[in-house]
Amino acid sequence: MSKGVRKRDFPLGNVRRYLEPGPIVLVSSASKGKTNIMTMGWHTMLEFSPSLVGCMISSGNHSHGMIRESRECVINLPTTALTDAVVGIGNSSGADIDKFAQFGLTAEKASKVGAPLIRDCHANFECRIVDDALIARYNFFVFEVVKAHVAPSPKHPQTLHYTGDGVFMVSGKVISRRSKFRPENL
Ligand SMILES: Cc1cc2nc3c(=O)[nH]c(=O)nc-3n(C[C@H](O)[C@H](O)[C@H](O)COP(=O)(O)O)c2cc1C
Numbered sequence: 001m002s003k004g005v006r007k008r009d010f011p012l013g014n015v016r017r018y019l020e021p022g023p024i025v026l027v028s029s030a031s032k033g034k035t036n037i038m039t040m041g042w043h044t045m046l047e048f049s050p051s052l053v054g055c056m057i058s059s060g061n062h063s064h065g066m067i068r069e070s071r072e073c074v075i076n077l078p079t080t081a082l083t084d085a086v087v088g089i090g091n092s093s094g095a096d097i098d099k100f101a102q103f104g105l106t107a108e109k110a111s112k113v114g115a116p117l118i119r120d121c122h123a124n125f126e127c128r129i130v131d132d133a134l135i136a137r138y139n140f141f142v143f144e145v146v147k148a149h150v151a152p153s154p155k156h157p158q159t160l161h162y163t164g165d166g167v168f169m170v171s172g173k174v175i176s177r178r179s180k181f182r183p184e185n186l
Pocket residue numbers: 024036037038039040041042043056057058060061062063064086087089090091092093094095162
């Protein structure tokens with residue numbers, strides 16, 4: 001029986017460290033003949049089918065204007081093999097550098113959107129904006145995934161999960177309770 005966990009008061013501005021779901025993703029975009037990539041942790045699934053993803057892309061980011069203008073992007077899933085690129089991409093601006101060249105990543109043509117896939121990532125999700133109502137107020141974009149490319153193995157890739165302060169957790173041990181699930185929740 002749990003005896004409970006003792007807590008302390010906690011700064012509201014750091015609550016995100018516990019609620020950021022991850023995994024960290026790389027968002028690639030294209031606009032006016034240029035490509036770009038940003039690192040992103042603030043995203044959430046909104047619907048199974050159609051597959052809707054909501055995310056916060058700050059208006060200060062170069063990617064914000066590119067994605068707003070083209071109305072498309074690709075959400076790419078990196079593994080720990082790309083940790084240094086994830087950090088570098090999230091701490092530099094596409095207004096100053098070509099991030100594909102700078103971080104040694106390979107751009108691949110997507111099938112349904114103009115933005116490039118990042119070939120080095122475990123999975124690539126081609127997205128189009130389906131609702132822009134919250135962009136002006138919250139920088140919140142609602143995307144529909146229109147095409148998904150996923151490596152068949154490993155089944156559980158080692159993904160990065162940001163905990164703030166420059167520190168990541170890495171996805172690890174897998175546990176299953178499959179037999180106790182309702183089918184609609186599987
Ligand atoms: C681990 C990590 C997570 C980040 N998550 C987000 C995010 O969810 N939304 C956002 O707008 N910026 C996020 N950023 C910041 C952008 O990646 C960063 O501002 C980047 O330089 C933007 O690139 P750009 O100006 O070329 O678009 C994150 C950065 C890091 C390192």
